[in-house]
Amino acid sequence: xxxxxxxxxxxxxxxxxxxxxxxxxxxxxxxxxxxxxxxxxxxxxxxxxxxxxxxxxxxxxxxxxxxxxxxxxxxxxxxxxxxxxxxxxxxxxxxxxxxxxxxxxxxxxxxxxxxxxxxxxxxxxxxxxxxxxxxxxxxxxxxxxxxxxxxxxxxxxxxxxxxxxxxxxxxxxxxxxxxxxxxxxxxxxxxxxxxxxxxxxxxxxxxxxxxxxxxxxxxxxxxxxxxxxxxxxxxxxxxxxxxxxxxxxxxxxxxxxxxxxxxxxxxxxxxxxxxxxxxxxxxxxxxxxxxxxxxxxxxxxxxxxxxxxxxxxxxxxxxxxxxxxxxxxxxxxxxxxxxxxxxxxxxxxxxxxxxxxxxxxxxxxxxxxxxxxxxxxxxxxxxxxxxxxxxxxxxxxxxxxxxxxxxxxxxxxxxxxxxxxxxxxxxxxxxxxxxxxxxxxxxxxxxxxxxxxxxxxxxxxxxxxxxxxxxxxxxxxxxxxxxxxxxxxxxxxxxxxxxxxxxxxxxxxxxxxxxxxxxxxxxxxxxxxxxxxxxxxxxxxxxxxxxxxxxxxxxxxxxxxxxx
Ligand code: NOJ
Numbered sequence: 001x002x003x004x005x006x007x008x009x010x011x012x013x014x015x016x017x018x019x020x021x022x023x024x025x026x027x028x029x030x031x032x033x034x035x036x037x038x039x040x041x042x043x044x045x046x047x048x049x050x051x052x053x054x055x056x057x058x059x060x061x062x063x064x065x066x067x068x069x070x071x072x073x074x075x076x077x078x079x080x081x082x083x084x085x086x087x088x089x090x091x092x093x094x095x096x097x098x099x100x101x102x103x104x105x106x107x108x109x110x111x112x113x114x115x116x117x118x119x120x121x122x123x124x125x126x127x128x129x130x131x132x133x134x135x136x137x138x139x140x141x142x143x144x145x146x147x148x149x150x151x152x153x154x155x156x157x158x159x160x161x162x163x164x165x166x167x168x169x170x171x172x173x174x175x176x177x178x179x180x181x182x183x184x185x186x187x188x189x190x191x192x193x194x195x196x197x198x199x200x201x202x203x204x205x206x207x208x209x210x211x212x213x214x215x216x217x218x219x220x221x222x223x224x225x226x227x228x229x230x231x232x233x234x235x236x237x238x239x240x241x242x243x244x245x246x247x248x249x250x251x252x253x254x255x256x257x258x259x260x261x262x263x264x265x266x267x268x269x270x271x272x273x274x275x276x277x278x279x280x281x282x283x284x285x286x287x288x289x290x291x292x293x294x295x296x297x298x299x300x301x302x303x304x305x306x307x308x309x310x311x312x313x314x315x316x317x318x319x320x321x322x323x324x325x326x327x328x329x330x331x332x333x334x335x336x337x338x339x340x341x342x343x344x345x346x347x348x349x350x351x352x353x354x355x356x357x358x359x360x361x362x363x364x365x366x367x368x369x370x371x372x373x374x375x376x377x378x379x380x381x382x383x384x385x386x387x388x389x390x391x392x393x394x395x396x397x398x399x400x401x402x403x404x405x406x407x408x409x410x411x412x413x414x415x416x417x418x419x420x421x422x423x424x425x426x427x428x429x430x431x432x433x434x435x436x437x438x439x440x441x442x443x444x445x446x447x448x449x450x451x452x453x454x455x456x457x458x459x460x461x462x463x464x465x466x467x468x469x470x471x472x473x474x475x476x477x478x479x480x481x482x483x484x485x486x487x488x489x490x491x492x493x494x495x496x497x498x499x500x501x502x503x504x505x506x507x508x509x510x511x512x513x514x515x516x517x518x519x520x521x522x523x524x525x526x527x528x529x530x531x532x533x534x535x536x537x538x539x540x541x542x543x544x545x546x547x548x549x550x551x552x553x554x555x556x557x558x559x560x561x562x563x564x
Contacts, residue, residue, distance in 0.1 A: 007197065007254040007278070007367060008326055009486050010047025011473055012097070014371045016334045017054050017076055018062060019426045022438035029426075029437070031077040035085045038092050040455065044375060045473030048254070049089065050097040050199050052334055054082070058108050060168040061146075061392055062424075064201065065106035069186035086194050095196020097254075102183050103202040104169040111182075112170050116154050116161070126179050127170045128162035128208060129154075141214045142230075143223035145294075147396025150226045164205045164226055166392055174206045174239055184246040191247070197254040200277070204259050207236035218293055220404050225293055231261045237269055240276035254278045256328050260287075264320035271325025279328040279367065284313040286336055296418045297401040297411070302345060307518045308498050310343060315503075318365055318490040327366030331357050332374045337422045341380045344551070348520060350379055352551035354465045355539035356516045359553035360501060362472035363514040365490045370469070372427050376453050377465035381425055382416040383445070390444060391420040428454035463541075471537060481536060481557055484512045499523050500548060512536070513556040517548035524548075533558035 021033025031054065041049065053063035054076045063073070072079050086096050105112055115123040130139040130151075138151035138160055144167075151160040152167040162171045172179050187198065208230055215224030248255050256279040262270055271280050288306050289299040321327040331339040340353040354377030361368045383389060386398050386408075394415050401411035421444060428450040430436030435450040451457065458466035476485045488507035494500050499519035505512045513533060517523045524547045533556035535543055543554045 004486060005254070006252070007048060009477070010367065011045045011362075011476070012048045012050055012328075012367055012369045013041050013044060013046040014050045014052070014333060014369055016052050016372055016424060018443065019424050019437070020372060021427065021429065021436075022440065022442075025438065025440040026075065027438055027440040027443045028075055030075070031072070031081040031085050035081070035088050038088055038094055041094060042092055043470055044370065045470075045477050046370075047093055048095045048097050048196050050197075050256075050369070051099060053099045053101055058106055058168065060106070060166055062390075064101050065104075065108075065166065065169045066101050067106040067108045067110075069105075069183070070189045083193065090194065095253075097197040097199055097256075098190050098195050099201055100183075100187055100198050101201040102172065103164060103205045104171045107168045107170055115170075117156055119157055119159070125176050126173055128173055129157060129159045130162070130212065131159055140212050140229070141217065141223045142226040143219075143221065144226060144396075146393045147400050149223065162208075164202065164230070171205070171208075175208075180239070180242065180246075184243065187247045191251060191253070195253070197256070198248070199281075200255060200257040203240070203257045204231045204236070204261055206239055207233040209233050219295060219298075219400065221400065225295070227261065227294065232266075237276065240270075244276050248277075256281060264316055267320050267324045271321070275325055277325070279326050281328055281330065281333075282317065284317065285310055285331075288313070295400065296397040296414045297404055297406060299414070299418065301417065302342070304345070304498070304519065306343065307501070310518075311492070311495070311501050314360075314364070314501075315490075315492045315495075318492075318503075321366065322489065327364065328369055329361050329364045329366045330369040330371070331361055332371035332423060333369075334371070334423050335420050337417060337419075338379050339374065340377060341417070341422075343518060345520060349551055351377055351465060352539060352553075353377075355468045356518065356551050356553045358465065358469050358472055359514055359516055359539065359555060362469070362476055363485055363505065363512065363555060364503075365488065365505065368476075371423065373423070373425075375466050375469040376428060376455065376458055378425075378428070378447065378453060380416065380422040381419075381445070381447065383421075384412075386412065386415065388445075389415060389419055389421050391424070394419040394421060430454055430456040468539060475537065475555070480510070481512050481555075483507050484510045484557075488512065493527060494525055497523070497525060500525055502527070504529075509560050511558045511560060513558070514553070515548060515556075516553045517551055520550045522547060522549055530556060530558075 017029050020029040022029050023032045055066045056068040056071050056073045057063045057065050072082050111123045111126050114121045115127050138149050142150040144150040146166050153160055163169050215229050218224050255277040257277045259280045260283045271277050288309050339357045340350045344353040398411045398415050401414055425444050426437035426442045426446045428435040431451045434442050435446045435454050458464035475481050484505045484507040488505035491504045493502040500523050502515045536555045536557045539553040
């Protein structure tokens with residue numbers, strides 16, 4: 001293998017700025033708050049920070065509705081604060097990674113405001129406009145990802161515009177070269193500021209089909225999820241290669257694209273030297289509870305059968321990226337529930353569950369992405385009323401569940417599990433007021449039990465989730481296992497075991513083994529090749545070969561004597 005690049009050897013940490021640290025008492029986090037915590041991030045082996053959008057935004061979708069692609073929202077600070085963050089990060093070997101949200105803009109972006117004024121305006125063709133059906137209804141029966149029609153009527157133009165997400169997020173028309181150029185210019189603006197990479201949002205939707213047709217309804221509302229109608233439309237790669245050439249190529253940065261639905265066999269076109277990006281976030285391991293599409297009300301919830309599936313899809317992703325591109329390992333982000341709830345039964349010991357997921361995350365082949373609070377083992381939240389939720393998709397999916405005949409209580413149970421607010425509660429720093437997040441009134445409630453689960457408490461406890469992350473990060477980045485964990489190949493072990501996830505990493509004469517028990521029962525296993533191996537780390541003290549206690553994770557190392 002060629003020499004690894006800097007971003008293949010480091011850990012990436014995802015910051016949700018609104019919930020990270022508030023330095024002004026406004027109740028929402030800010031850029032100065034991120035700068036203040038760079039030294040903390042260093043203790044987690046972090047070399048890059050992915051910031052979810054900090055651009056000016058009406059915040060209908062918390063920053064994913066952007067009104068200016070090359071400025072900073074005043075609630076987060078100033079451009080000078082951003083430049084300072086980039087510089088302070090660089091001093092510590094931490095690069096900033098910006099979120100490029102290029103499928104859509106805010107409806108308050110000057111481009112859209114102009115586009116919506118008339119069919120002859122300067123930006124008339126910058127968005128996706130279509131005439132109504134003869135009866136005046138929307139051009140197609142597509143449902144937006146947040147619920148409700150994907151089309152909104154515009155009086156001035158007497159036309160509908162398309163929005164894959166909220167009505168406040170009109171889709172940009174990538175067929176128009178002027179649109180593409182404006183977007184590339186904005187990304188180059190951030191490269192000139194010295195950022196270390198980009199996470200590219202919702203990229204699978206940028207290319208629309210030539211003809212728009214109704215789809216087979218997938219719910220009682222008579223609509224079909226837009227994802228199944230427009231994702232990965234042929235021709236998309238032409239746009240993406242141009243994007244790479246005009247922006248990313250030749251820079252010492254990384255790109256990771258959010259690409260729900262790209263199949264492993266297509267990967268070589270999407271990632272790697274010849275592909276459009278360095279890495280792809282694919283969601284096969286996040287969508288296990290949604291075998292029939294992504295409606296929350298149709299999800300299966302947790303069942304133990306999820307674990308064999310999880311093993312299967314993770315292995316498939318490891319194999320798919322063995323020769324093509326590089327794997328971005330992640331189990332959480334700002335759109336997902338907390339992983340301690342995701343892959344474990346409700347009664348599971350959350351601390352052990354968090355450590356188990358950390359062991360997998362930090363020893364798979366790829367770059368680990370840690371989402372803020374994951375390193376503390378934070379769990380989901382469950383507020384009583386739908387009005388308590390800020391997340392726009394929680395509201396849309398709640399309404400849809402009611403329309404399907406679910407009771408309000410049933411609809412709330414669904415929201416409790418899948419709401420994106422689960423991951424967006426304020427970061428827990430101290431045992432003090434509001435967990436040290438804000439001196440004001442936090443925009444979302446802080447978890448009640450923050451006194452035990454906060455950086456201040458966990459940093460002091462040797463057996464905390466935070467200490468385990470720090471230990472695993474040290475294993476990955478220095479010492480005898482580092483070479484294997486960074487470069488070694490991957491082989492699944494105990495593939496038929498329904499409760500234990502086990503895999504071997506190998507590099508030169510050295511082998512590293514990870515074994516995790518996802519069940520609440522003690523599990524025994526037979527793995528003769530482990531006999532001469534030595535325990536490197538265990539999530540509970542007193543590990544014994546051949547058996548794993550409930551939710552236990554262990555990591556072994558072994559020398560083979562021969563180069564394999
Ligand atoms: C994916 C982002 O991760 C999510 O938070 C956002 O709502 C949508 N894309 C729309 O931009």
